[in-house]
Amino acid sequence: MRYDQGIKMDEEGWFSVTPEKIAVRHAVRCGGGVVIDGFTGVGGNAIQFATMCHPVIAIDIDPRKVALAFENAKIYGVEDHIDFIVGDFFQLAPYLKGDVVFLSPPWGGPAYLTQETFTLDLLKPKNGYSLFQVAQSIAPNVIMYLPRNVDLLQVEELSWLSSPPLKVEIEENMLHGRLKSITAYFGDIAFSELSMFEL
Template sequence: MPVMRHGQRQNAILNSPIVRSFIRPVRAILPTSTKTASEGAVAGQNGANGADGARMTGGEGEEEGDWLIPTQPVSGSSADVKGKKRAREEDEAGDEPAKTAVEYDAAAGTRYGEVVRYTSGNLPDELEKYWAQRYRLFSLFDEGCEMDREGWYSVTPENIAAQIAERCRCGVVVDAFCGVGGNAIQFAFTCERVIALDVSPVRLACAAHNARIYGVADRITFILADWVEWTKEYVERMRKGEVKDEEKVEVVFLSPPWGGVDYLSAGTSNGSTLTNGANSAPSRPAKKPRRSLLPTGDSIPSTPTPILPPSSDSSHPSAYTLSALAPLPGAELFTLARQCTPNIAFYLPRNVDLLELATLPGLKDGEKVEIEEEWMGYKLKAVTAYYGELAVGNGYVQGEEGSGEAED
C-alpha cells in the first residue's frame, strides 16, 4: 500500500499557471445521441480504454458533448413513459419520428430535457431555501454553475468540501458518488488525480461543466458508471497485478444518497446519537442561579417523584441508521471501499448513529475512528467519519512523510 503523502510540496510545480497552460485537459467523449451501454461499448472498441473500459479522448466545446464516458443509458428520471391516451394519440397521428431529448440546450438551460440552470423565475417552491444558500454551495455560482433538482439538496457546501479535501490530501482519490461535483472540484485542488463516478449522465455533465468553471477539469476523470461495479472490477484488476503504482487508489470518499430531503426522519435506531442540542446552535453558558430565599429541603418533607414513561417527544430526530443509505447499506459500502484502501472518508447526516460508525465490519482492534462535525455558522450540517491514516491517532499525523507520530 502506498504511503500517504500529506503536506508534500514536491509536486508544486504542477500547480504553476505556466506549466498547467501546456497541459492538455483529459476529457471523455459522449456521442450526440443518447445510446445504451452496449452501443457505447461497441463504438469505443477501437479507442484507448479508460479505467472502466470506455474510450477517452481530448477535445473542446461543451455543445459537442466531450466530457462524459457513455457506459450506461440515460437515467430513468428522463425516460419517456407513455400512457394509454398518449399512445392512442400517437397511433392516430401516424408514424411521425419521435423527438429525442437534446443533450445540451444552452438557451433553455437543460441537459437531456432536465433543467440544470435555475433562476428566480423557474425555481420550484421546494428549492427556495436552497436558492438562498447558492453561494455557499458554489462561490462561483454566477459564473454559470449547473445543478439538477437533486443536486441542489445533495451537493456538499463548498467550505465543507474544501475542509474534507484538505484532510484527504493524497495522490489518487475516488469520489464514489460525485453528483454535481462539489467535492470532486475541491479534491482537484489538493490531490494529484481525482476519479469521479456517478450513475446520472445529467449530474455528471453538470460536474464536468462546474469543474471547467473552477479550472480543475484537467485533474478530474469523470466516469459514468456504478461505483459498486467499478470497484469490483478495480479490485479484480488489483488482484491480478494490472494496476500501476501511480494509479493505485489512496483514499475513497463516500457520500452516498441519504434518502432525499426527508433523511432526518430516516431510521429508528435507539443507538448512540450526537450530543443533546447538536442539531441546534451551540448553547450559551448557563447563568449562575440566584440564591433561593425559600426554606431549604431539610425543613420540607420530600415527596416521592413518580417514575414517568419514556418521553415520546419527536422534536429530536431518531438516529440515522446506515442501512438507510443507497445503493447498498452503509456497512456493505464500507466493506467494499476497504478492499481498495483502508483510508476512507464517510460523509453522513448529522444525526447518524455514532455507535454504528465505530463498529463497522473490518475495523482492526484498537483502530481509531475520527468523527468531524461540519458546522456552518451555528448550524450543524453533517459529520464526516475518517478511517485508516486519515484518522488522527492511527499512527500518522498530517505533515511531512515519515514524520508522523502516534498519539498517546
C-alpha cells in the same frame, strides 16, 4: 460555489451537494494520492479534491450528473485533474485502486431529517456496512460524509470491519453555529475519536 459563474445543478444537487467549505475541509484532510469519489453527483467534492492537486476518479451512475460535474469542474479549471466515469460504483470497485475513497452516498433526500436516528441501513443504493467494505477493498483510507443525525455508534463499528481495526475520527461539521453533517475519517487520515469543524 461559483453560482454566478455558471455552476450547474439538478434538483437533487441543490439539497445534496456538500457545502463548499466542508468539501474544502475534506480535500485538505485527505492527504496525498489518488482520491476516488464513488458518488460524485454534481462534483462538489471532486472539484475541491482536484483543486488541492489530488488526481480524482469521479464516478456516478447518472450520466446527467457526470455531465454537470464536468461542466462545474471547467468553471474551477480542474477538469483535467478529474477522470469522470459514468457507472455503478459497486460494479467498478474490483477495478479501482486509490489512496482515499470518498463516500457521500444518497441519504434518501430531505426525508432523512424526519428520522430521529439515521441508521446506516438507510443509505442508498446499499447499506453503510456494504459501502464501507467495498471502499476498504479499494483504498487504505476512507472518508464518509453522513447526515447529522447518523447513529455514531454504527459509524464507529465500521472501523472494526477491518483486521486490524482502522483508526476512526468522527467530525461534526458546524455551519453558522448549527450541526450540518458528520464526516467520518478512517485509516491513517484519522486524528482522534471526535472533533468539530466550525464554519
